[in-house]
Amino acid sequence: MTLELKELTGGYGQVSVLKKETFTVEDGQVVGLIGLNGAGKSTTIKHIIGLLTPRGGQILIDGLSLQDNVEEYRKKIAYVPEMPILYSELTLKEHINLTIMAYGLDHDKTWDKAHELLKTFRLDNKLDWFPQNFSKGMKQKVMIVCAFMTDARLFIIDEPFTGLDPLAVNDLLNIVEEKKQKGCSVLMSTHVLATVQDHADKFILLNHGQVRADGTLDELKEKFDMQNGNLDDIYIKMSNEDH
Amino acid sequence: MTDLWKERLRRHQLNQFKYLRLIFNDNFVLAFIVLIGALGFWYSNFLDTINQVTIFGKPVVIILFWFIAQSGSVATLLEEPDSTFLLVKEKDFYDYFKAARNYSSMLPVVAVALVGFLMSPFAFKAAGLSVLSIIMLTLGVVVYKFAMLNFEVFGIYGKKNLKGLSIKSWVNLALIVLLILSAYLNSFILIVVAAILLGYVVSRSQSICESGQLQWQSAIDKENQRMFRIKRFYNLFTDVPGVNSKIRRRKWLDFLFKGIKEEQGNTYLYLFARGFVRNNEYIGLFMRLTIIQAIMLCLIDNFYISLIVEMLFIYLVGFQLKPYFKETMQNLMQRIYPVKQSDKIKDFTKLSMFVLFIQWLVSVFAILYKFGFSLNGLMIVAAGLAVLIFVGYFYIPKQLKKIF
Numbered sequence: 001m002t003l004e005l006k007e008l009t010g011g012y013g014q015v016s017v018l019k020k021e022t023f024t025v026e027d028g029q030v031v032g033l034i035g036l037n038g039a040g041k042s043t044t045i046k047h048i049i050g051l052l053t054p055r056g057g058q059i060l061i062d063g064l065s066l067q068d069n070v071e072e073y074r075k076k077i078a079y080v081p082e083m084p085i086l087y088s089e090l091t092l093k094e095h096i097n098l099t100i101m102a103y104g105l106d107h108d109k110t111w112d113k114a115h116e117l118l119k120t121f122r123l124d125n126k127l128d129w130f131p132q133n134f135s136k137g138m139k140q141k142v143m144i145v146c147a148f149m150t151d152a153r154l155f156i157i158d159e160p161f162t163g164l165d166p167l168a169v170n171d172l173l174n175i176v177e178e179k180k181q182k183g184c185s186v187l188m189s190t191h192v193l194a195t196v197q198d199h200a201d202k203f204i205l206l207n208h209g210q211v212r213a214d215g216t217l218d219e220l221k222e223k224f225d226m227q228n229g230n231l232d233d234i235y236i237k238m239s240n241e242d243h
Numbered sequence: 244m245t246d247l248w249k250e251r252l253r254r255h256q257l258n259q260f261k262y263l264r265l266i267f268n269d270n271f272v273l274a275f276i277v278l279i280g281a282l283g284f285w286y287s288n289f290l291d292t293i294n295q296v297t298i299f300g301k302p303v304v305i306i307l308f309w310f311i312a313q314s315g316s317v318a319t320l321l322e323e324p325d326s327t328f329l330l331v332k333e334k335d336f337y338d339y340f341k342a343a344r345n346y347s348s349m350l351p352v353v354a355v356a357l358v359g360f361l362m363s364p365f366a367f368k369a370a371g372l373s374v375l376s377i378i379m380l381t382l383g384v385v386v387y388k389f390a391m392l393n394f395e396v397f398g399i400y401g402k403k404n405l406k407g408l409s410i411k412s413w414v415n416l417a418l419i420v421l422l423i424l425s426a427y428l429n430s431f432i433l434i435v436v437a438a439i440l441l442g443y444v445v446s447r448s449q450s451i452c453e454s455g456q457l458q459w460q461s462a463i464d465k466e467n468q469r470m471f472r473i474k475r476f477y478n479l480f481t482d483v484p485g486v487n488s489k490i491r492r493r494k495w496l497d498f499l500f501k502g503i504k505e506e507q508g509n510t511y512l513y514l515f516a517r518g519f520v521r522n523n524e525y526i527g528l529f530m531r532l533t534i535i536q537a538i539m540l541c542l543i544d545n546f547y548i549s550l551i552v553e554m555l556f557i558y559l560v561g562f563q564l565k566p567y568f569k570e571t572m573q574n575l576m577q578r579i580y581p582v583k584q585s586d587k588i589k590d591f592t593k594l595s596m597f598v599l600f601i602q603w604l605v606s607v608f609a610i611l612y613k614f615g616f617s618l619n620g621l622m623i624v625a626a627g628l629a630v631l632i633f634v635g636y637f638y639i640p641k642q643l644k645k646i647f
Contacts, residue, residue, distance in 0.1 A: 049579050074581035085576045088490050089518040097505060098514055102580035104507040130490055 001062060001076065001153035001185045002026055003048065009056035010047050011209075016055060017043045018209040025154070025185045025202075030176060032196040033189040034231075035206030036239060041189040042082065044206070045158055048187075049079050061154060075103060078152035082159040084139035086131040092142060093127040099146045110149050117145040120171050137163050148175055155179060157188040161195055173199050197231040205238055212238055244335040248342040251320040262477045274555060281539070281548075293368045300370030304362060305422045308384050311358045312418060315351035315388075317395045319343050321466045326459040333457050337449060340396050351388045355381060376430035383425065383433030386441055387418060393444040399462045400455030478524065489523040496520050510582050511571075511590035518571065519594060525567050532560050533602045540609035546619045553606055553627040560602055561634035564595050569646050588643045596635040603631050 003025040011017030017040045025031045033041050046052045048059055050066045050073070058065060066073045090098060100110050118124040121141040131139060140163055147155060155176070161169050176186050176199070190196050196203070197217065204214040213223050221227055224234045319340065329336075359381030366372045372380070394410050403409055425433040444451075474483045500516055503509050519525050536556035543549050568591050571577065607624050614620030 051575065051578060071581040071583070074579055077579070079576075079579055081575065085574060087514065087518070087574065089521045090514065091492075094513075094517065098510060101505055101507055101510040101513060102577075102582055104581070107505065128492075130492070132490065 001183070002060075003154055003185060003187065004060040005044075005048075005057070006060070007057035008044070008047060008054055008059060010052055010054040011040075011043055012052070016209070018047070020057065021206075021209065021211055022057075023204050023211055023214055025187055027185060028180055028183045029202055030180055030186045030200045031188070032200035032203045033187060033206065034191075034193065034196070034203055034235065035189075039206040040209040041206060042158060043209075045079075045156055045187075045189060048156060049077055050074065075151075076153050078147035078150045078155050080140075080143045080147045080155075080157045080160060084136065084143045086134075086139055086142060088131055091128050091130055092123065095142060095146060096149070099150065103150050105150060113149045114145060117149060117175070120175070121145065121168060137165060137168065140164060141168060144172060144175075148179070153184050155184060155186045157186065159190055160188055161190055161192040169195065193231040193235060203231065205235070207238060207241075212241075244332070244339040245342050248320070248339050252342075252346060255318075255320055259473075262483065266477060274559065277548075277551065277555070281543075290364055290368065293365075296371035297369050300366070300368075301372075301426045304366045304370050304372070304380075305419070305426055307358060307362060308355075308380065308422055309415075309419055311355050312351075312384050312388055312391065313415075314354050315347060316469060317344055317347045317392055317399075318469065319399065319462060319466045321463045323463060323467075326463060330459070336457060337452055340399060340452075341448075344392050344396050347392055348389055351392075352385050355384050355388060359384070370426070372426070372430070376425075379430040379434055380422075380425055383421075383430075383437050386434060387421070387437035390414075390437060390441040390444055391418075393441070393448060396448070397444075397451055397455070399458060400452045401458045402451060402455050475524075490521050491523060493521055507582070508586060509590065510580065511577075511587045512593055514571065514577075515567075515591055515594045519567065519598065522567075525564070528563055529560055529598060529602065532556055532563075533605050536602070537605050537609040540606055541613055544613070546614075546623070549610065549613070550623050550626055553610065553623050554630045556606070557599055557602060557627055557630045558634055561595060561599055561631075561639055564598065564639065565642055568643055572646060584647055588640055591643060592635065592640050595639050596631075599631045599635050603627050 005021055005023050008018055008021040009016055021040070021044060033044065035041050043052065047054055050070075061073060061076050064073055064076075086095060087098070096111070096114050099105075100107055115124065118127075121144070123138065123141055123145065126134075126138075131142075134142065140160075144157075144160075147157075160172055164172065173195075176188075179186060188196065188200070202214065202216055203220060205212045205220070213220055215223065217231065220231075220234050221229060224237050226233055226237065229237075317340070320343065359377065363374070363377050366377050367374065391414055394414055397403075398410065403411075405413055421433045421436055425431070477483050499520060500513070503512050503516060505513065519529075533556075536552060539552050540549055543552065572587070606627055610620050610623050610627075614623065
């Protein structure tokens with residue numbers, strides 16, 4: 001699975017938040033999307049999953065754009081939003097059923113996967129609960145289960161590490177690794193640099209809606225001329241360039 | 244501080260005005276006039292049947308006055324951030340609450356006066372009260388209500404209990420005793436006692452409040468609940484952002500979903516059906532309108548009125564289902580499902596047809612009970628079916644397309 005953004009321009013209303021943003025996510029890659037608040041991370045994600053329409057440029061998944069075939073395009077993506085979004089009228093079990101129906105998945109096989117994930121996140125005894133009884137972290141886990149049980153090839157996770165307990169962060173990283181082994185790609189935006197530094201293959205540094213730099217940690221070190229720095233140092237250096 | 248109150252009040256009234264304008268749309272006004280007319284007709288018929296004073300007259304007057312005195316509370320218009328940002332201004336808040344209390348006195352006066360006025364022919368005929376007594380009782384309840392609102396302000400400062408019982412209970416207990424004394428002995432008792440009480444609480448108000456502590460959290464919670472009640476009421480007629488109605492599991496109704504096969508084409512039917520049954524707002528609206536319609540159809544003899552009731556109520560339920568679709572469409576996750584837009588409308592049409600069919604079925608029983616298998620009865624049944632098909636198959640799908 002490859003995701004390509006070609007000179008993507010867009011945003012809300014009349015203001016263009018993103019200006020000619022270009023990057024790719026290759027097969028089996030875990031990519032960290034990094035930038036300050038307001039740099040355009042969430043806006044980029046919203047364009048990729050098709051909640052916003054680009055004003056210019058192209059987004060391709062395996063060469064397919066949203067306009068070519070909406071349903072096929074959407075089937076390739078699973079999304080975990082920053083703030084969990086659940087149906088207040090459905091139980092946990094019904095959320096999983098609904099996702100299975102919406103994505104046209106095999107009922108029994110997907111439930112096997114779901115059970116495994118639910119067990120990992122210690123939700124397997126809460127199948128009949130309503131969202132209002134879940135804490136924020138639990139809701140986030142439900143979103144993760146619903147996303148990772150699908151047959152999507154591209155997983156987009158918006159700020160996954162805040163709100164999850166350390167054990168769950170660890171479990172999530174294991175699941176991401178597993179998907180990566182199967183050739184799926186993962187794009188995650190985050191501020192928790194220490195974690196993403198150890199687990200991503202490549203980083204995209206966004207600043208003011210543009211890609212300031214991208215590449216592996218070593219490549220970034222070279223670009224910013226900081227041989228001994230870590231991701232934190234590079235990030236701070238990039239932020240200081242504005243002044 | 245009074246400037247803050249004025250600013251809040253202005254914003255609040257603007258908001259209320261916006262919702263009221265949405266509520267009083269054509270549909271509602273029509274239904275409202277029919278209801279008021281029917282009630283007025285019933286009341287005047289009822290008054291004609293009373294020829295002498297009955298022993299039930301005075302208790303009914305007392306109970307009605309007592310209930311109307313419960314209506315309306317102090318609108319403090321406090322907001323969640325106040326407990327953080329305005330904490331330093333705590334001492335100045337007394338003037339704010341005084342302004343709030345004065346403003347909140349207006350609506351209860353209107354409510355009590357209206358009830359007193361509407362009740363007067365009944366109180367005169369059935370309870371045997373003189374016109375002067377009725378006026379004195381009404382004024383007495385108004386003055387007493389002013390005092391009650393003052394007690395509420397004391398509550399904001401933590402003065403809630405007296406000798407182990409809440410002040411609210413004492414005040415209500417005293418009101419019922421005073422109403423009984425005034426109705427049976429001398430109608431001036433309530434107004435005299437209420438005036439003395441009001442004089443006392445107003446003169447001592449500031450010192451009582453300052454001896455207490457402003458209970459931010461409980462005051463804000465109370466205001467939020469008050470706002471929520473108002474908004475929930477508005478929400479019956481129009482969409483109000485931020486009103487999440489109660490969800491109930493209702494496991495015993497799960498059999499209704501058995502017919503929905505778990506396949507991709509039914510994704511939204513699966514969601515809509517469960518939401519409708521479990522969300523109190525929608526099932527509640529449906530139940531209320533269906534039951535009111537059935538009762539009206541059982542009582543009304545007139546062919547034309549029954550015809551209007553049958554058609555209007557089916558239309559109203561269909562009309563009120565629209566916001567449910569809109570609300571579901573606001574969920575971000577469903578927008579990224581690989582499901583066609585047309586499937587969403589198709590599934591919602593299935594739900595609305597089913598719901599309207601149940602309503603129609605109930606109304607058919609009511610009509611058959613009143614009209615039997617007569618031509619009139621069958622005509623009303625057929626008219627209901629026609630509205631059902633029109634609303635379900637044409638009106639709702641067309642309206643839903645506009646939402647995207």
